[in-house]
Amino acid sequence: MTFSKKHKRQKKVCSTGWFLFPVSSSVLWIISLLCLFQTPACAQSGENDLTGQKIDGYRGIWFTLGQPYPYGDKYSGGLGTYTAKHVPLAIYAPAVNKTFFVYGGTTEATSKHLLCMIGSYDHTTGTVAKPTVVYDKKGVDDPHDNPSLLIDHEGYLWVFVSGRGRKRMGYKYKSRKPFDIAAFDQVSETEMTYPQPWHIPGSGYFHFFTKYTGVRELYFEKSEDGINWTKTQKLAGVKRTESERSGHYQVSNHYGNKLSTFFNWHPNGNVDQRTNLYYLQTTDFGETWTDIQGNAISVPLTDYNSSASVVTYDSLTRNVYLKDINFDRNGNPVCLYITSGGHEPGPENSPRAWKITHWKNDRWETNTIATSDHNYDMGSLFIDGDTWRIVAPVEGSPQAHGGGGEVTLFISRDAGKSWKVGKQITSASPRNHNYVRRVVNGKAPFQYLWADGNPDTFSQSFLYFGNMQGQYWKLPYHMDNDFVIPVPGN
Numbered sequence: 001m002t003f004s005k006k007h008k009r010q011k012k013v014c015s016t017g018w019f020l021f022p023v024s025s026s027v028l029w030i031i032s033l034l035c036l037f038q039t040p041a042c043a044q045s046g047e048n049d050l051t052g053q054k055i056d057g058y059r060g061i062w063f064t065l066g067q068p069y070p071y072g073d074k075y076s077g078g079l080g081t082y083t084a085k086h087v088p089l090a091i092y093a094p095a096v097n098k099t100f101f102v103y104g105g106t107t108e109a110t111s112k113h114l115l116c117m118i119g120s121y122d123h124t125t126g127t128v129a130k131p132t133v134v135y136d137k138k139g140v141d142d143p144h145d146n147p148s149l150l151i152d153h154e155g156y157l158w159v160f161v162s163g164r165g166r167k168r169m170g171y172k173y174k175s176r177k178p179f180d181i182a183a184f185d186q187v188s189e190t191e192m193t194y195p196q197p198w199h200i201p202g203s204g205y206f207h208f209f210t211k212y213t214g215v216r217e218l219y220f221e222k223s224e225d226g227i228n229w230t231k232t233q234k235l236a237g238v239k240r241t242e243s244e245r246s247g248h249y250q251v252s253n254h255y256g257n258k259l260s261t262f263f264n265w266h267p268n269g270n271v272d273q274r275t276n277l278y279y280l281q282t283t284d285f286g287e288t289w290t291d292i293q294g295n296a297i298s299v300p301l302t303d304y305n306s307s308a309s310v311v312t313y314d315s316l317t318r319n320v321y322l323k324d325i326n327f328d329r330n331g332n333p334v335c336l337y338i339t340s341g342g343h344e345p346g347p348e349n350s351p352r353a354w355k356i357t358h359w360k361n362d363r364w365e366t367n368t369i370a371t372s373d374h375n376y377d378m379g380s381l382f383i384d385g386d387t388w389r390i391v392a393p394v395e396g397s398p399q400a401h402g403g404g405g406e407v408t409l410f411i412s413r414d415a416g417k418s419w420k421v422g423k424q425i426t427s428a429s430p431r432n433h434n435y436v437r438r439v440v441n442g443k444a445p446f447q448y449l450w451a452d453g454n455p456d457t458f459s460q461s462f463l464y465f466g467n468m469q470g471q472y473w474k475l476p477y478h479m480d481n482d483f484v485i486p487v488p489g490n
Contacts, residue, residue: 050107050115050136052183058131058475060451060461061104061114063143071346071401075376078404078453078461079143080104081435084323084378085194085210085249086148086162090439090449093151096179097123099439099446102159104146105131109460109477112141116161118149118181119475121446121465127483128475132181134159134173150197150205155179158187158205158226160195165212170195174226187227196252198259203285206259208235208252215247215269217300218261222286234300235280235289238265245269246302248278251335255327258283262310262335262357264320272343275320277310277357279333292333292359310357310364313339319349323392324381324438328415332359336381336390338372345374345401354394356381356416369410369419370394376403380438380448382468388412389468391436391448395424402455404434409470423470425490431459445471464489 060080067074080103081089090101098120105117119131137145145168150158155178163170170192173184193216196208205223210216211232218235237246247266254260258281265276280297282289289297291307301308313320324336335357341349354369372394379392390410397405406429411422426433429452436450444467453461465486466472473486 049138050133053133054130055105055107055115055117055133056130056480057478058103058117058119058128058463059106059109059477060453060463061106061141061143061146062112062453062458062461063141064455064458069344069346071344072399072455073402074343074345075374075403075455077399077402077432077434077455078451078459079435080146080451080461080463081437081449082143082146082378083194084251084321084435085196086146087196087252088149088440089437090442090446091149091151092439092441092443092446093155093179094441094443095155098179099123099443100149100151100157100179100181101439101449102134102147102149103449103451103463104143105133106461112458113137114140114143114145116145116147116159118147118157118159120181122483123443123446125483127485129181130479130482132184134184135161135171140168144193148195148197150199151179152199152205152226153201156226157181157184158197159184160192160197160207162193162195163191164193166191170209172226188229194249196250198252198254200254200257200259200285203257205229206254206285208250208259208261210249215245215266216249216271217246218248218250218263220286233286235261236263236278236299236301238278238304238306239302240267240304247271247274249274249322251322251325253325253327253333255331255333257285258331259286260325260327260333262322262325262333262337264322265304265314267314273319275314275318276312277320277335277337278306278308279310279335280308281333292364293362310335311366317341319343319375321375323378326381326383326438328358328360328383329385334358334381334383334416336379338375338377340375343375347373347401349375352377354379354390354392358416360415367417367419370408373397373401373405374403376434377405378434379436382438382447386413386415388416389422390419391425391438391466393433393436397432398429399432399454399456402432404432404452404455407433407436407450407466407472409468425466425470425472430454431461433464444468445473
């Protein structure tokens with residue numbers, strides 16, 4: 001069953017002040033690189049550093065990439081829970097009956113000053129605590145620098161603050177006390193983008209991440225204590241020819257001691273042509289890697305035709321936008337993603353199809369769930385036996401053809417083969433909702449987290465959480481007390 005957004009939008013001038021004019025993909029790629037390596041404005045301005053301070057409310061960051069097209073920006077809006085490649089953002093800790101979560105925040109409604117934040121929800125009292133600034137990005141307004149979260153076997157909270165290429169470094173922070181968001185200490189400063197840290201009991205800390213080596217390439221590192229890390233190792237850099245550049249984005253997860261990653265491929269390093277789907281796994285903490293059938297794969301993977309290949313979408317002229325990875329009842333991996341006709345927003349690159357690819361009966365099986373109107377609509381996959389759910393912004397958008405929309409819960413009772421709408425979670429919203437993020441080991445009512453924002457123009461961005469019954473709550477934008485009960489959204 002397929003559902004789609006049915007709205008149209010007129011051509012417009014982007015609110016950032018960019019004017020619409022025909023621009024080639026190569027020129028836009030050069031512009032994005034120039035933006036990537038610019039010096040943060042407040043690094044020179046001497047603004048007060050808010051690192052370590054409490055903020056009196058949950059205020060999400062708004063961002064625009066600044067790549068306008070006739071139907072709007074390549075992506076923009078409320079991106080506090082961005083990107084899909086920052087994993088995980090939220091974890092439930094049964095030892096204290098709390099959900100801890102990180103996000104990209106800001107100082108006030110009129111600001112784009114990025115603060116890497118951590119908050120907590122107490123399932124016993126039903127309250128959220130005032131969030132803490134783990135790291136003040138000091139004038140950076142780019143949520144590519146958002147944090148990811150890890151909780152270790154002793155309950156210490158680890159926040160991995162993303163950098164951006166080699167100009168803005170990444171940081172690892174550790175809480176001073178277990179299960180406590182009050183104070184953090186910096187552990188390291190290193191080159192890392194899109195941090196994806198995991199703790200494997202009995203083995204240690206494993207970290208998938210990206211380096212910008214002129215292109216986006218996948219790396220990993222590991223540690224026994226979180227303080228001392230191995231030398232970084234390159235995981236993938238697929239090429240068709242020796243002279244071609246590589247490039248990838250990935251989503252990762254683990255099932256017991258099995259660490260798994262799905263990744264796409266950027267032909268000659270061009271992110272606007274991202275396509276294909278690959279899969280790698282390790283069951284010995286990164287000592288050896290295999291394809292899904294256990295055949296050894298030498299890393300870094302460079303062979304375009306490797307057995308790690310899952311679907312060759314380049315032959316179908318389809319782009320691939322990764323969203324999430326989860327596992328079925330037998331530990332087989334499932335990938336959630338969108339395919340489309342190209343990187344530009346608007347109807348010409350439709351259909352944008354939500355798909356899952358699942359290892360089943362000794363082969364990869366792909367099914368379609370729904371359609372969207374933007375490549376950067378982002379949701380998460382939940383698996384409970386044969387009951388699978390996807391919570392994503394798929395239905396009609398307040399700002400059509402912009403990133404996000406109204407949040408919908410889809411449900412499958414046959415392990416992902418067929419899907420239907422289980423609940424329309426949001427409706428008649430003033431702003432698009434986007435980047436619905438699954439809580440690791442999530443417990444109701446805090447099983448997923450997201451943010452809203454207007455992708456067409458600068459706006460406030462609120463944060464929300466919800467449960468599998470389709471109920472949701474808005475996190476308080478302003479807090480007069482240290483602990484506040486969130487307001488129901490529906």
